[in-house]
Amino acid sequence: MSELTDQGLIAIRDGVAKGEFTAVEVAQAFNAAVAEAQEALNAFIVTTPEAALAAAEKVDATRAAGKELGKLAGVPIGMKDLFATKGVQTSAASKILEGFKPQYESTVSQKLWDAGAGMLGKLNLDQFAMGSSNESSAFGPAISPWRRKGDTAALTPGGSSGGSSAAVAARIVPAATGTDTGGSIRQPAAFTGISGIKPTYGRCSRWGIVAFASSLDQAGPMAHSVADCALMLEAMAGFDPKDATSLDMPVPDWSALLNADLKGKKVGIPREYRIEGLNADVAKAWDDGIAWLKDAGAEVVDISLPHSKYALATYYIIAPAEASSNLARYDGVRYGLRDLPDGANLQEMYAATRAAGFGAEVKRRILIGTYVLSAGFYDAYYTQAQKVRTLISRDFEEAFKQCDVILAPTAPTPAFALGEKSNPLDLYLGDVFSVPASLAGLPAMSVPAGLSSDGLPLGLQIIGRPFDEQGVLNAGLAIEQRAQFSARPEKWW
Numbered sequence: 001m002s003e004l005t006d007q008g009l010i011a012i013r014d015g016v017a018k019g020e021f022t023a024v025e026v027a028q029a030f031n032a033a034v035a036e037a038q039e040a041l042n043a044f045i046v047t048t049p050e051a052a053l054a055a056a057e058k059v060d061a062t063r064a065a066g067k068e069l070g071k072l073a074g075v076p077i078g079m080k081d082l083f084a085t086k087g088v089q090t091s092a093a094s095k096i097l098e099g100f101k102p103q104y105e106s107t108v109s110q111k112l113w114d115a116g117a118g119m120l121g122k123l124n125l126d127q128f129a130m131g132s133s134n135e136s137s138a139f140g141p142a143i144s145p146w147r148r149k150g151d152t153a154a155l156t157p158g159g160s161s162g163g164s165s166a167a168v169a170a171r172i173v174p175a176a177t178g179t180d181t182g183g184s185i186r187q188p189a190a191f192t193g194i195s196g197i198k199p200t201y202g203r204c205s206r207w208g209i210v211a212f213a214s215s216l217d218q219a220g221p222m223a224h225s226v227a228d229c230a231l232m233l234e235a236m237a238g239f240d241p242k243d244a245t246s247l248d249m250p251v252p253d254w255s256a257l258l259n260a261d262l263k264g265k266k267v268g269i270p271r272e273y274r275i276e277g278l279n280a281d282v283a284k285a286w287d288d289g290i291a292w293l294k295d296a297g298a299e300v301v302d303i304s305l306p307h308s309k310y311a312l313a314t315y316y317i318i319a320p321a322e323a324s325s326n327l328a329r330y331d332g333v334r335y336g337l338r339d340l341p342d343g344a345n346l347q348e349m350y351a352a353t354r355a356a357g358f359g360a361e362v363k364r365r366i367l368i369g370t371y372v373l374s375a376g377f378y379d380a381y382y383t384q385a386q387k388v389r390t391l392i393s394r395d396f397e398e399a400f401k402q403c404d405v406i407l408a409p410t411a412p413t414p415a416f417a418l419g420e421k422s423n424p425l426d427l428y429l430g431d432v433f434s435v436p437a438s439l440a441g442l443p444a445m446s447v448p449a450g451l452s453s454d455g456l457p458l459g460l461q462i463i464g465r466p467f468d469e470q471g472v473l474n475a476g477l478a479i480e481q482r483a484q485f486s487a488r489p490e491k492w493w
Contacts, residue, residue: 034120129210141154161184168224203443204238266300266404325369326342
């Protein structure tokens with residue numbers, strides 16, 4: 001049944017519906033693949049083979065009874081360990097939440113289960129989604145299934161959704177959920193040769209997702225193809241009255257409306273993204289992408305996003321500020337870890353719990369956030385950052401008067417080796433192309449564009465107008481059809 005794990009989301013859904021194989025056979029094949037790869041890739045924090053089988057049995061029974069199947073019936077997926085899953089540990093890859101089993105289900109995961117999907121387990125990530133390499137996880141980093149040519153060094157699968165990207169790329173899950181705050185769906189997708197889309201802010205409910213930065217966090221799918229992402233996003237998206245930022249608007253039938261013909265469309269190329277020292281392989285992939293979109297019928301136009309040079313600085317003020325506020329709830333009182341030294345008072349218990357439960361990167365961002373929100377610095381940093389965020393959003397508004405979508409690299413380099421970037425600032429710089437769209441709340445997608453000179457995947461990013469996921473997906477499909485990316489990591493695990 002190993003060939004079942006080579007199938008994508010739509011192929012599995014259709015195969016189950018036609019009776020070519022059963023949902024239980026699919027779940028068994030992926031459960032076996034997860035078990036085989038887990039020690040080497042560390043993609044999962046918790047595996048749930050029983051949950052995958054139970055969901056599959058339910059789908060097979062529904063089909064046998066002649067009843068209508070859900071949009072994702074028979075598809076087992078990986079769930080990023082940031083989504084609350086009832087009765088299953090939800091740790092956000094932190095020690096402070098290790099062992100925490102929610103008594104409720106996140107809106108997004110519930111929608112996926114309602115659509116017929118099953119859960120293979122909870123996927124590894126950067127702790128509280130804070131990171132770009134999955135190295136801040138309290139459970140050790142997820143390992144990319146890719147290797148550089150002639151090199152066995154372990155590579156990052158990207159972050160924060162590194163477990164999700166590693167699992168999809170290694171074909172131990174057909175699709176996975178991710179979350180994107182500053183690029184955490186798109187950058188890992190680019191690093192591992194898969195597709196991933198961050199929808200417009202508010203398309204997917206944040207209810208039941210462990211919060212990092214509430215004005216930026218957004219859930220999205222990661223899968224092998226643009227069509228798979230479109231279908232999974234349909235199941236994930238929708239209005240949720242429990243989330244005040246949820247968009248009260250219908251979910252389009254994105255997968256049925258996919259169209260790679262871009263005649264009459266204009267693609268903007270931001271001149272500010274041609275940064276000094278841009279990796280030569282990334283620059284070539286970008287040029288190839290421009291040629292592919294022209295071939296699809298699009299007109300390419302030069303655009304300017306003048307305030308994008310301030311995006312990283314803006315993001316690393318706003319996101320830590322919101323994180324500082326959101327993570328204040330982890331105090332050892334209500335749930336999660338409690339470190340209570342002998343004779344400690346309440347304040348000492350707070351300090352000991354947070355010192356033991358949070359990793360270095362989380363502490364760093366809490367400190368930055370607390371600093372920029374403190375008296376005397378709030379106006380100098382946080383208020384100014386919010387003003388610049390508005391200017392960045394206006395840049396996009398002006399650009400979209402000239403074009404329909406924007407094409408840019410997803411990340412400035414291919415994947416790097418674990419431990420290769422020890423300076424946090426070097427990791428932060430990896431978000432330079434993904435952060436602007438996040439600050440503006442825009443839909444953005446990464447699709448594979450080819451391989452670097454050392455054999456690693458490269459991704460191209462398409463950014464769209466608010467609510468125009470269809471335009472982003474269509475441009476992504478046009479690139480996918482022309483790039484013909486079929487490379488896979490050689491199996492070493």
